[in-house]
Amino acid sequence: MHNTIIYLDNNATTMVAPEVLEAMLPFFTRRYGNPSSMHDFGGDVEHDVEKARNQVARMLGAEYDYEIVFTSGATESDNMAILGTLQYYRDKKHIITTKVEHPAVLNLCRQLEREGYSVTYVPVDREGNLDVDFLFDSVSDDTAIVSVMYANNETGVLFPVETIGAFCKQRGITFHIDAVQAIGKIPVDVNALQCDLLAISGHKFHAPKGIGVLYVRRGTRLRPLLYGGHQEKARRPGTHNVPGIVGIGTAADLVMKHLSNSEEVANVKRLRDRLENGLLSQLSNAHLNGNKNKRVDNTTNVGFEFIEGEAILLYLNEKGIAASSGSACSSGSLEPSHVLRAMGVPFTSAHGSIRFSLSRYTTEDEIQYTLQVMPEVVNRLLAISPYWDARNKKGKSMTQLAH
Amino acid sequence: MWEYTDKVKELYTNPKNVGEISDADVVVEVGSIVCGDALTLYLKLDGDIIVDAKFKTFGCGSAIASSSALTEMIKGKTIEEASMITNKDIVDFLGGLPDQKMHCSVMGQEALEKAIKKIKGETIEDEHEDEGAVICQCFGVTENVIRRVIRENNLTTVEDVTNYTKAGGACGSCIPKIEDILKEELASVVAQPAATTMKPMSNIKRMQLVEETIHNVIRPVLMRDGGDIDLVDIEGKKVYVALRGHCAHCVVSDVTMKNLVEDTLKEFVENDIEVIEVK
């Protein structure tokens, strides 16, 4: 019936837009020159690299094109932002970030702790909202950098980065934003945000994998992560990934086009809401994880009590639907995701939480089909669950569970 | 994505023996919703023959498949026959499980064991006491379970133990204890041949043991702290290794790491091993 995949995992990665692929292709074939070369065959390609830089700069509202540094992806951009700042401010040994960052930031911070840095991990509340006052109170003269994500990848919840930006600017502290999950979903403007650094990743907005950007505001003090040639003004040496760069530039254009099309933007939200409301109303064991109002429009994270997330994903996979889960089993760890735990989501539903993330390519039919399949999947698993009282159609009480 | 065998896929898609037995002779529960997997096993007996077995499982695909496998394997067996089944048999029935999912098969075995104890009328009220101290508080795993699983599955690293029992997989505070248990269990295995053959160790045997010890005992410990070790050369009783500390700036690590490697090799291989660090 459905021989094509219904892809509702766009926070993990996205399809390369057809326009992006087409723009990239010549750089694999006819136009393979090195933009740093002293001949037109290569030199001409430099114009394409610079065009892409300008496209990304416009998407981010950057004042100068050279504030855009091309990297291999957001993991590198996040590492470069934090390590590069610490390398510059060698006497400052304190970092502020959040408990719910992507591992690209979190695991770097854990490593830095082992090396003698102190790290403050700002908590979130039950709905995933950041405790901004906690963040403000944590700042000291020893703080080298504040690194906060714009939108959370698991719940879509947005953080008040604008407020934090104003605060950091006033205190003279370097502010880095991991904006990977915001790009393409809401307008991102580095001047409104007042950030010094901002990381994005191509493959989250319909460019290919392996290309990213670090926005570096003019005058920001930063040491490079890598040493080598003069590319990217020696801030990020290495021969340019030309097809990737051209791809991310084209994808940036498409983002601007999409965000200026209010109908298209509203449609993503409408489909997400339709899916979410459908699940919450049809399934009595379903609960929303995360702030319903302050989040990006494409993401919904629903916890299904008494059943386990990996099993849900496997059953969905059988039906051609791709989603993801914050359950322990699906990640290969033994605990539910650090994000859900930081939010204090009860274990009864944290293990059964599923993230659906849409894109501008998601269709009505796909959501319709998913809404048909999900109750079937959930009910099949409830029938197997020892915690589900099938006769009374509800979960067993905690005293029954404690047994 | 996990590499599940076709058998596992078949059994989580269409599990056999799902449900409850209303007039069951024994009902046991293992695991908990907090831990992320739980199994309730229902058995119906005729004399000492298990005539029916059903289950309900909260857990991932491999937990469902393991439960289904268990019930299929014990149906029609006598209690005596069923009591011989280990988690390895469940894994074999499934054609294998990913390493990180081994604990699902152990959960099946635990349920069976608990059920048989109940049938035999053994009290299981003080189960934790007679199973030894609880080592992993997060997942409630006891010392005896850890030791048994290490022996039955020839486990050699903390990671193995975590894969099979979950112990150490959450806060990690019990990892040093697991290391101690592993050391004891491994020492009893390695020590046996060494004790019986009092002849001086051959070079080949020594090299093998050094390699094994580095791979199975030392490396996992170092890797947990972000370090690593390469065996560069072995010359008689001199072992040349390259060590990578968890951070390039730390001076302390060098000395402690070398001592750790040398002490462990002395303990597991030979008393007069000398470790030389190659930079």
Ligand SMILES: Cc1ncc(COP(=O)(O)O)c(C=O)c1O
């Ligand atoms: C919030 C966030 N930051 C960073 C990353 C890492 O991006 P990349 O895959 O480009 O390294 C991701 C992607 O998974 C993400 O969601």
